[in-house]
Amino acid sequence: MLASMDTLKITSWMGQAPASINSSIPFHSPFDGRLLAEVFPSDAMDVVKALGAAKKSMESWASTSHEEKALVLEGMANTLEAHLDSFAREIAEFEGWSLSFAKAHLVEPVASLFKKTIAELRSAGAGETLQPTGLLTLVLPGVASFRVLGERLIPALAAGNVVLVKISMRSPGTLPLWQKILESSSLPEGVVSLLIGKGAEIGDLMVRHPSV
Numbered sequence: 001m002l003a004s005m006d007t008l009k010i011t012s013w014m015g016q017a018p019a020s021i022n023s024s025i026p027f028h029s030p031f032d033g034r035l036l037a038e039v040f041p042s043d044a045m046d047v048v049k050a051l052g053a054a055k056k057s058m059e060s061w062a063s064t065s066h067e068e069k070a071l072v073l074e075g076m077a078n079t080l081e082a083h084l085d086s087f088a089r090e091i092a093e094f095e096g097w098s099l100s101f102a103k104a105h106l107v108e109p110v111a112s113l114f115k116k117t118i119a120e121l122r123s124a125g126a127g128e129t130l131q132p133t134g135l136l137t138l139v140l141p142g143v144a145s146f147r148v149l150g151e152r153l154i155p156a157l158a159a160g161n162v163v164l165v166k167i168s169m170r171s172p173g174t175l176p177l178w179q180k181i182l183e184s185s186s187l188p189e190g191v192v193s194l195l196i197g198k199g200a201e202i203g204d205l206m207v208r209h210p211s212v
Contacts, residue, residue, distance in 0.1 A: 008037035010172045012196050013179045014050050015189035027172050030096035037094075039172045041197035047164075047205045053190030054135050054162040055211065061191050062132045062160040069158055070121040075185030077114035084111065087177055091146050094173030110150030117158050132160035137206045139199075142170030149178060153192070166206050167196040 011021060024038040064072075080087065088103035097106070124130075138152050145168055156163050167175045175194050182192055195202055206212065 011040045012042040014193040042195045050193035057190035058162050066121045066124050070118045072185045076181045079184035106147045130159045137164045139166045142168040145171040145174040162191050165194045
């Protein structure tokens with residue numbers, strides 16, 4: 001995502017299910033106007049696909065044991081820990097932060113929350129159960145979205161929820177970073193989908209659908 005790298009092509013991610021490829025929208029650096037990415041927004045059909053995948057995975061993920069969930073989150077946490085500096089650079093590049101701010105305030109807090117949540121899952125008694133809400137939608141802001149997503153997604157997964165995430169078109173760099181984290185774990189397909197697009201085209205459907 002830096003000057004020496006090729007322009008990113010950012011599409012929605014639904015595990016193994018391919019997202020629709022529509023016409024792209026350019027995203028430029030807030031620092032110097034360089035082209036950082038070509039963003040391919042999702043449409044309503046992607047939301048329908050993601051909802052279908054989420055429903056299929058809902059029951060099995062809700063009944064997953066504390067230790068199994070801890071192992072899934074641990075895989076994500078290990079990937080984040082291994083890439084703290086590069087993630088901070090990419091967030092800074094896309095959102096206009098300083099590198100030190102991005103690392104200290106946007107990336108490291110997520111790494112800390114992973115550790116805390118994993119420890120809580122492993123310390124829970126064998127007979128202690130969590131009551132998931134079900135299918136959740138997270139609508140992210142255009143700034144600090146990496147941290148906002150982590151602070152909401154990690155506890156939601158620990159509780160056994162499945163989650164659809166709406167990534168802001170103003171902060172598309174969040175999507176490939178979280179895709180890398182999710183793909184590095186044994187998270188079942190359909191438990192999390194990352195959808196990027198305009199609110200008028202996918203946001204309303206994601207929050208108003210009766211399944212959510």
